[in-house]
Amino acid sequence: MSTSEWPLWEVFTQKRAGLPFEHAGSVHAPDKELAMQNARDVYSRRGEATCLWVVPAEDIVSSTPEDVGSFFEPSNDKIYRHPNFYKTPGASFE
Amino acid sequence: MQIKSQEELEQKFQERIDRGEIIEPKDWMPERYRKQLIRMMSQHAHSEVVGMLPEGNWITRAPSLRRKAVLLAKVQDEAGHGLYIYSGTETLGISRDEVMADFLTGKAKYSSIFNYPTLTWADIGAIGWLVDGAAIVNQTALAKGSYGPYARAMVRICKEENFHHKQGYEILATLMNGSQEQKDMAQDAMNRFWWPSLMMFGPSDNNSPNSAELIRWKVKKYSNDELRQRFIDRTVPQAENIGLVVPDKDLKWDEETRHYSHGEINWEEFYNVINGRGICNKERMKARREAHNNGSWVREAASAYARKKAAKTIAA
Numbered sequence: 001m002s003t004s005e006w007p008l009w010e011v012f013t014q015k016r017a018g019l020p021f022e023h024a025g026s027v028h029a030p031d032k033e034l035a036m037q038n039a040r041d042v043y044s045r046r047g048e049a050t051c052l053w054v055v056p057a058e059d060i061v062s063s064t065p066e067d068v069g070s071f072f073e074p075s076n077d078k079i080y081r082h083p084n085f086y087k088t089p090g091a092s093f094e
Numbered sequence: 095m096q097i098k099s100q101e102e103l104e105q106k107f108q109e110r111i112d113r114g115e116i117i118e119p120k121d122w123m124p125e126r127y128r129k130q131l132i133r134m135m136s137q138h139a140h141s142e143v144v145g146m147l148p149e150g151n152w153i154t155r156a157p158s159l160r161r162k163a164v165l166l167a168k169v170q171d172e173a174g175h176g177l178y179i180y181s182g183t184e185t186l187g188i189s190r191d192e193v194m195a196d197f198l199t200g201k202a203k204y205s206s207i208f209n210y211p212t213l214t215w216a217d218i219g220a221i222g223w224l225v226d227g228a229a230i231v232n233q234t235a236l237a238k239g240s241y242g243p244y245a246r247a248m249v250r251i252c253k254e255e256n257f258h259h260k261q262g263y264e265i266l267a268t269l270m271n272g273s274q275e276q277k278d279m280a281q282d283a284m285n286r287f288w289w290p291s292l293m294m295f296g297p298s299d300n301n302s303p304n305s306a307e308l309i310r311w312k313v314k315k316y317s318n319d320e321l322r323q324r325f326i327d328r329t330v331p332q333a334e335n336i337g338l339v340v341p342d343k344d345l346k347w348d349e350e351t352r353h354y355s356h357g358e359i360n361w362e363e364f365y366n367v368i369n370g371r372g373i374c375n376k377e378r379m380k381a382r383r384e385a386h387n388n389g390s391w392v393r394e395a396a397s398a399y400a401r402k403k404a405a406k407t408i409a410a
Contacts, residue, residue, distance in 0.1 A: 005190055005191045031399070
């Protein structure tokens with residue numbers, strides 16, 4: 001059996017213009033053209049995408065679950081970044 | 095960072111599960127959780143792939159262009175379903191090559207249902223309606239499971255299964271509206287596929303070695319018997335609606351439990367098929383291996399083309 005597995009590509013789909021891209025899954029392909037075709041065949045058989053991204057999986061940099069504490073800490077202790085931190089007596093902000 | 099003991103990690107993991115949290119690929123997980131998921135997910139993916147064979151048998155003989163286009167689309171979906179789940183399985187740290195090797199050598203199993211032959215056109219109806227109907231019940235439950243990539247693949251699949259389910263029912267409804275010969279053909283398919291479809295949910299609860307652990311980890315949310323019952327309850331009225339008889343003389347509506355009670359499943363047949371002694375086991379594996387081997391030149395050509403192009407880019 002062949003051991004030269006094709007590289008893994010992560011696939012992102014955008015349902016229509018104006019919406020964010022969303023991770024759909026992954027495909028194996030020897031190059032970016034085939035990665036794009038495989039992604040279309042696997043993840044958009046029913047109009048799930050009007051635009052596709054394929055990204056070599058090894059090029060994705062991800063944080064790790066151990067980061068959850070310290071890495072994201074700075075955003076947790078700045079509650080003044082949220083609008084409900086402020087007192088606005090009587091005024092309507094609707 | 096504080097080093098946690100194995101027991102502490104496992105306890106923390108179970109607490110996350112109990113709180114209803116979803117486990118993602120990089121999260122810590124017990125080795126056995128990983129192993130069980132690899133086993134379940136790869137079996138599931140292989141089943142999708144082998145599932146193309148009994149249906150592929152009828153593509154060239156579909157009774158109309160409409161039916162042929164539908165069947166082609168359905169079989170293509172099954173390939174897609176296999177790929178969604180293989181992609182999910184790889185997030186657990188096993189390579190596609192390893193997963194495929196276990197499949198082609200026969201080490202990994204697939205659903206016993208696909209070891210039954212498709213003898214008539216009505217069988218294509220029975221597969222869509224009963225087999226995909228059973229798969230929907232199963233997969234809807236799996237879509238709420240604790241492992242993120244598996245659950246997400248199930249959500250995607252469930253959306254597509256409804257088409258499979260309905261087109262199968264339409265085939266049988268059309269036959270049941272036809273000549274006596276066509277009605278007999280539909281009933282014959284029902285007779286052959288009913289019991290194997292019930293077996294798709296796996297062994298009875300008191301005989302299912304993996305169930306307790308999988309339920310504790312919320313990989314499975316319901317037991318085999320619960321899901322089987324759910325399938326029977328939704329399917330019997332659909333059969334009656336088009337005049338098909340369920341081939342179970344013990345089947346009856348129980349006013350007290352609000353469920354259908356049913357006859358005993360032939361578990362000997364189930365274990366025979368699982369252990370390789372079904373009607374089509376050998377044929378299915380042979381077809382799968384041939385497809386893999388016959389496709390090797392395509393994979394080699396695509397790899398060679400990619401290498402050549404990459405070399406050109408560097409040279410330029």
